[in-house]
Amino acid sequence: MTRQRPPRSSTSRRTPAKRGGQQLGKPIGKPLGKLRIIGGEFRRRQLPVLDSPGLRPTPDRVRETLFNWLGQQLYGQQVLDLFAGTGALGIEAVSRGASWVDFVERDPQVAAQLSTNLASLNITASAVHVNDVQAYLTRPAKPYTLVFLDPPFHQQLAAPCCSALETSGWLDNEAMIYLETETLLAPKVPANWLLHRETQAGESTARLYQRQAP
Template sequence: MASPSPKTPKAVHGGLGQLRIIGGQWRSRRLSFPDAPGLRPTPDRVRETLFNWLAPYIEGAKVLDPFAGSGALYLEALSRGAGLGLALDNNAAAIAALRKNLDLLECSVGQLHQADALRHLETQPATPFDLVFLDPPFHQQLLASACTLLEERQWLAERAWIYTESETPPSTLELPANWRLHREKKAGQVYYALWQRG
């Protein structure tokens, strides 16, 4: 029997998936998100590894999540002390659920926009971001385009960290030449990596 995808939500209730915040001020809080195609929250063990990597850099960071989906990475970063967060998603239900979760958590530093990620990244940001989560839908060639726009449109702080999830190994990704691979791992069929802008 094929093993389940590492991103399959463990609990689904009445058309809603559930995610758990692992660390920070909202540790162990369980939140709902729409159980819609393509919404696959980063699994707990991957998030735990990622945020161990990022522990020295989260406090006060400006965080961008262009393909927010369930908001698992975005909410985890805010829980752990990020100073500002901007999440984008073109799914109205996903953004509505994220807005509800931010209200529930009484979070005042999270911003949300229902928007196509690549179209939004073509604009010029008001401020550069220190940390970006890139977890786009697979098999749609979105990752390389997003990375190019982040670099070209000056979305990134000088020494920004960029997290990627992909269906192919990090060595095969067409990313900006000034990004240095910091860490990489694989969980099931998903490759995940942390890069630093040089």
């Protein structure tokens, strides 16, 4: 990613709470700031982002890089957005033609705001699941063609999530998997995931893998 970030909590793309669970004196759970959609049908639409500790959208430049990597491959995609947070990646995918997105977010307030934002865009081809990601991946699986995986840093979640995706039937034969980790971590991914693109920004590294059926 393009920003430097401290370790994040296990609920989504966020940093640990500061100052007694508040940031800059603002109460938790109130709308703060905007998520701007950068491409596709909903380009330039702005959506509210909760004032929840460390919660922030994936920056525009990072999303633009990722979706340039994906190019025109988004049409008709079945997408899974894990550690969804604001849902920035999944919403961007829908805007650019994905046919369905499942969002997984553990924090009920964050998930509720995500549902509200989806409704404001009249996005019905989606579902928000209030669940821990590792618990969610133990459910009966269905194959996805694109997965976004941006786990909290420094919690050793990348490897087990990648393993669960591969071994439990969550991936289409040629699925694409976007993985973001702290730069110092060399992520352990299944041997049949081929690195397609990679970029580093600050303390984070973003990788896009192409799966090959074993």
